[in-house]
Amino acid sequence: ETGVTQTPRHLVMGMTNKKSLKCEQHLGHNAMYWYKQSAKKPLELMFVYNFKEQTENNSVPSRFSPECPNSSHLFLHLHTLQPEDSALYLCASSQGSGGNNSPLHFGNGTRLTVT
């Protein structure tokens, strides 16, 4: 496996369900990110982890709970979501966390639909 891998690719869940999104990077990077992409809106930063420590939470509702057990793995735990949370969730990684000019490398994303 190379690059950034996200699973599942598609997820449909009810408002009372609990599910998790998984991201794994094989690039040797030390920073990982969750972004949300909704239709007609820019990518919205959700969380940043640097060396598995959370360095940014962009005022994300508590129904989204990130977990970063190590520099290669990132999870997003979901519970009691709302229909407006339906979006493409993108994981990314970079060498370093902001300010050092590193580009982000994205996974293929998870298309989430909340019914």
Next chain:
Amino acid sequence: QKEVEQNSGPLSVPEGAIASLNCTYSDRGSQSFFWYRQYSGKSPELIMFIYSNGDKEDGRFTAQLNKASQYVSLLIRDSQPSDSATYLCAGYMDTGRRALTFGSGTRLQVQP
């Protein structure tokens, strides 16, 4: 004011023409900028980055940065139908945020 602003388009150009995509940013202290291409239903793919004022060329792509005017552009020469996608401009804003800030993207359509 949006931190990174792009015209949503669509920008329509004929095959073989030069496509010019533009982006402005609000933070004068921003240092580095990136262009991503996103096909419909796919994730963003890095195509260019630029850190210094002036032009940077890579194949058919040229990125231009003008820090005094807070302006970034991407030129695509000899546009092909396969270049039809949404192009996202992104930068590290000098606000302490440790991640890229993205514009909403410009949709490019290359007509055969």
